[in-house]
Amino acid sequence: MRNARIAGTGRYLPDKVVTNHDLAKIMDTSDEWIRERTGIQERRFFAQGKDTTANMGTRAARMALENAGLQPKDIDFIIFATLSPDYNFPGSGVLVQEELGIREVGALDIRTQCTGFVYGLSIADQFIKTGMYNTVLVIGSEIHSSGLDLTTRGRAVSVLFGDGAGAAVLQATEDKERGILSTHLHSEGKYAEDLAVVDPGSSRDIPRVNVEMIEKGSVFPVMNGNHVFKHAVQRFPEVILESLHQNGYEPKDLDMLIPHQANLRISQFVQKTLGLSDEQVFNNIMRYGNTTAASIPIAMSEAWEQGKIKEGDLVCLAAFGSGFTWASALIRW
Numbered sequence: 001m002r003n004a005r006i007a008g009t010g011r012y013l014p015d016k017v018v019t020n021h022d023l024a025k026i027m028d029t030s031d032e033w034i035r036e037r038t039g040i041q042e043r044r045f046f047a048q049g050k051d052t053t054a055n056m057g058t059r060a061a062r063m064a065l066e067n068a069g070l071q072p073k074d075i076d077f078i079i080f081a082t083l084s085p086d087y088n089f090p091g092s093g094v095l096v097q098e099e100l101g102i103r104e105v106g107a108l109d110i111r112t113q114c115t116g117f118v119y120g121l122s123i124a125d126q127f128i129k130t131g132m133y134n135t136v137l138v139i140g141s142e143i144h145s146s147g148l149d150l151t152t153r154g155r156a157v158s159v160l161f162g163d164g165a166g167a168a169v170l171q172a173t174e175d176k177e178r179g180i181l182s183t184h185l186h187s188e189g190k191y192a193e194d195l196a197v198v199d200p201g202s203s204r205d206i207p208r209v210n211v212e213m214i215e216k217g218s219v220f221p222v223m224n225g226n227h228v229f230k231h232a233v234q235r236f237p238e239v240i241l242e243s244l245h246q247n248g249y250e251p252k253d254l255d256m257l258i259p260h261q262a263n264l265r266i267s268q269f270v271q272k273t274l275g276l277s278d279e280q281v282f283n284n285i286m287r288y289g290n291t292t293a294a295s296i297p298i299a300m301s302e303a304w305e306q307g308k309i310k311e312g313d314l315v316c317l318a319a320f321g322s323g324f325t326w327a328s329a330l331i332r333w
């Protein structure tokens, strides 16, 4: 069986920078509170009329293709991970197919929130391993800012999230030592409402949208922050070790851990638990906040550009979030 390797990565971040000080002007919060608890200093917000979840993904994809030395026409399949799609349906993947102007390849949207990119990578890996496709585009793209409660009522959630997109092009390789070594996917649905947007559009409500939802704020994300934090610091190390041990490695063998950028304190906790050095963990949440499905491909793209991951490196991607879902991928770059 052949392997799937990451041939190119790309990203797109909207131009508008929103600092913690900017948020403190519109809600009761402070730079100090946000930095201390999350490490976030600023995030990006999309430009209405210019950026969409799909076209940000397309821009990230174009960069990934260029880095891979490939053309849009080389893509056999598109996987699009997002919790903030352009439409309720259809998914955003089909829009990328159109924007790239390519033949009628399959386009699959997946919705596992913060773990969306790692789940997407796992799906792409299986398609390539079985020989069904040679080149698969995996995108994570999010516009959070239009769906956040940017008032004091929503501050516990809204200061965390930002907009952005990242992408990777996966290609088949006959080199068994290289590429995605394994992926590990998990979920625990009993905690579904601990980090969720319940309305509007919930299929159990008649009608699906009503004024009460807007008044009580159930159209905004809700999070049981302490609970999410406690589970995250347990599940991240677990799923990272699962990937390392399955392949006969220990944390010391890792060249780079790219954790989903949920909270710098979570990443630091994970780093300490696994005994990793600062050089072994990539963080950029300070500049972008939590971009859910986009955070790992944005980070991969920056780490590669900065020379922090190189060919031959052992790289682990790991994520935890809404669902709860958690996942990892171990890659020989």
Ligand code: UT7
Pocket (backbone or CB within 6 Å): 028, 029, 030, 033, 034, 037, 038, 114, 155, 156, 157, 159, 224, 225, 226, 228, 229, 232, 261, 262, 263, 266, 290, 320, 321, 322
């Ligand atoms: O991808 C997964 C996505 N989510 C996460 O990873 C989030 C995991 N959880 C966390 O990172 C943390 O729980 C938070 C950073 C979200 C919150 O930190 P915390 O230390 O758990 O704070 P808290 O929610 O217990 O709130 C502490 C205080 C409260 O005030 P009182 O009740 O002590 O008077 C909040 O009302 O801080 C208040 N508060 C804020 N103050 C200023 C909550 N949000 C804010 C805010 N600015 N933005």
